[in-house]
Amino acid sequence: MKKTILLSLFFLLSVCAQVQAKSYYIRISTNTSDWSNITADNVNSFIVDYDAATGSLSTIINAYLASDSVWIAKGTYKISGTIALKSGMIIRGSFAGTESVISARLKSDLDANGLIEPWEFTNTTEITSENSTPTFGAMNFPAAVTYALVDGITIKGVNITSTNSQIVKIFDTATGSIFKNSVVKDCNISGTIALNGAVYANNGTIQNCLIQSNSSTGTGTTATFGGGINATSVATSTAAPKVIGCVIRGNKTTNTAGTTNKSKGGGIFVQSISAALSCKVINCVIYNNEAMTQGGGLYVNEAYGEVVNCTVAKNYSVSTNGGIYLNTGGGLLNNIISWGNISGTNVANDIHTQTSNSNQNNLAYGVSSGTWGGLTSTKLLTSGATADNSTDGTGTLAPKFLNPTIAAGVPTDGTTTTAMTTANFQLTSSSPCINYADNAKLTALNITIDLLGNPRVVQTTADLGAYELPESLTTSISESMFSINCFAKNNEIIINGLTLGENVMIYGVAGNLISSHKAASPTLSIASTRGVYLVRVANKVSKVIVQ
Ligand SMILES: [Ca+2]
Numbered sequence: 001m002k003k004t005i006l007l008s009l010f011f012l013l014s015v016c017a018q019v020q021a022k023s024y025y026i027r028i029s030t031n032t033s034d035w036s037n038i039t040a041d042n043v044n045s046f047i048v049d050y051d052a053a054t055g056s057l058s059t060i061i062n063a064y065l066a067s068d069s070v071w072i073a074k075g076t077y078k079i080s081g082t083i084a085l086k087s088g089m090i091i092r093g094s095f096a097g098t099e100s101v102i103s104a105r106l107k108s109d110l111d112a113n114g115l116i117e118p119w120e121f122t123n124t125t126e127i128t129s130e131n132s133t134p135t136f137g138a139m140n141f142p143a144a145v146t147y148a149l150v151d152g153i154t155i156k157g158v159n160i161t162s163t164n165s166q167i168v169k170i171f172d173t174a175t176g177s178i179f180k181n182s183v184v185k186d187c188n189i190s191g192t193i194a195l196n197g198a199v200y201a202n203n204g205t206i207q208n209c210l211i212q213s214n215s216s217t218g219t220g221t222t223a224t225f226g227g228g229i230n231a232t233s234v235a236t237s238t239a240a241p242k243v244i245g246c247v248i249r250g251n252k253t254t255n256t257a258g259t260t261n262k263s264k265g266g267g268i269f270v271q272s273i274s275a276a277l278s279c280k281v282i283n284c285v286i287y288n289n290e291a292m293t294q295g296g297g298l299y300v301n302e303a304y305g306e307v308v309n310c311t312v313a314k315n316y317s318v319s320t321n322g323g324i325y326l327n328t329g330g331g332l333l334n335n336i337i338s339w340g341n342i343s344g345t346n347v348a349n350d351i352h353t354q355t356s357n358s359n360q361n362n363l364a365y366g367v368s369s370g371t372w373g374g375l376t377s378t379k380l381l382t383s384g385a386t387a388d389n390s391t392d393g394t395g396t397l398a399p400k401f402l403n404p405t406i407a408a409g410v411p412t413d414g415t416t417t418t419a420m421t422t423a424n425f426q427l428t429s430s431s432p433c434i435n436y437a438d439n440a441k442l443t444a445l446n447i448t449i450d451l452l453g454n455p456r457v458v459q460t461t462a463d464l465g466a467y468e469l470p471e472s473l474t475t476s477i478s479e480s481m482f483s484i485n486c487f488a489k490n491n492e493i494i495i496n497g498l499t500l501g502e503n504v505m506i507y508g509v510a511g512n513l514i515s516s517h518k519a520a521s522p523t524l525s526i527a528s529t530r531g532v533y534l535v536r537v538a539n540k541v542s543k544v545i546v547q
């Protein structure tokens with residue numbers, strides 16, 4: 001009996017040893033000080049050198065097992081094949097190589113738009129391809145993989161000309177998989193087959209990602225669906241894909257075969273196969289994207305898709321329907337701002353619905369020369385010719401964004417590229433979109449934060465679009481002045497003593513919100529021009545003068 005117990009114990013310990021997840025800390029081989037804080041036992045934790053001359057990141061990671069954890073230090077890494085996730089595998093990047101917890105990764109306003117966004121890690125881990133025209137995507141969450149996670153990776157400049165038609169793919173049965181705090185930019189896919197966007201999800205969650213300046217170019221007679229993202233549930237999907245808190249900008253879908261009806265959803269294409277597999281797009285900003293046919297920003301095909309609290313602006317379609325296109329069958333639009341989208345020769349065109357779309361509800365904001373059939377909302381702010389279509393969005397009925405782009409469509413030169421990357425579609429305090437949303441639509445989806453992680457409902461009612469305007473200075477609780485450790489230095493406002501994740505708001509002296517930030521470290525530096533500013537943290541406010 002005793003022998004049996006001992007044997008059982010031995011067996012149990014063996015099993016435990018087998019399932020022990022291993023941790024791999026990868027660094028650029030010449031960055032020898034990276035991960036010097038880690039004591040590798042070479043049993044369960046390893047420090048791995050990457051050398052571009054002798055290896056590839058995909059070969060390294062693909063040798064790891066399910067449930068292993070991969071921490072990748074800063075630098076540019078090349079792949080010679082697709083990185084294939086395994087169940088439970090966690091890949092995280094953008095470490096300085098000194099951290100021992102993931103929350104210690106530094107963030108900064110890399111694109112200078114006044115916001116420190118969830119994907120803006122200071123020490124970027126960038127993945128690109130060894131080959132200028134590879135025949136493989138960068139990252140796959142293969143079928144039957146469950147609960148794999150990618151966090152803090154930038155995929156840049158991967159160009160595909162082959163039958164593998166996406167840069168990142170989450171397959172239909174990749175249940176619970178998450179692609180978050182990551183960037184996919186400057187990637188191009190082309191081919192004669194159906195193309196499905198830089199990121200193609202049949203399942204899983206794409207959360208807090210920047211999808212920027214990707215293109216999808218069909219060279220055959222088959223259609224292209226989505227320049228930036230294609231979120232499509234299929235019959236075998238174990239759950240529908242969700243796209244939450246992303247910025248999707250400067251993406252383009254085209255078809256060079258000359259058939260204009262074959263390029264849809266420049267920013268994102270959404271298609272749901274059933275009510276049970278309804279794709280969700282929530283708290284996203286979709287701007288300056290471009291399609292040839294319909295839905296320069298967003299194309300919702302068939303029924304069941306649900307788009308909530310998104311800002312869709314300055315997108316362009318060569319043919320018709322520059323902003324949002326709801327195809328027959330429709331889908332739901334709720335708490336949307338759609339503004340400044342155009343098609344053809346400068347025709348205002350924000351939302352196009354079909355008269356058969358009977359279940360769009362709540363509200364939309366925008367200008368359209370298209371069809372508004374089925375928008376049954378009693379809270380439609382503006383429609384048709386009555387709305388404001390001023391290019392800078394400052395008119396009486398405009399949404400009054402903080403710093404929108406002026407030109408529509410994808411950037412064509414350095415000036416429009418900078419305008420896109422530095423744009424800020426937060427609302428200003430005079431916007432008619434403030435406190436105009438239907439909270440119930442957010443409650444139903446359990447959404448409690450906005451794109452930046454700030455509370456989604458302020459002043460009892462949510463705002464339209466992806467950003468909630470923080471509590472204003474004039475209506476807030478009593479502030480205690482001069483109590484924050486902050487000062488001006490070299491055209492920067494420096495704030496010390498912050499708690500991780502704490503919200504920092506910068507206001508002008510008139511009480512207007514200039515920018516909002518989330519503390520990623522105890523000290524926050526905010527580039528500022530000359531002027532007088534009010535810095536608010538919680539219920540404390542201090543004045544700072546930048547000389
Ligand atoms: Ca930023």
Ligand SMILES: [Ca+2]
Nearest residue numbers: 458461462463
């Ligand atoms: Ca509000």
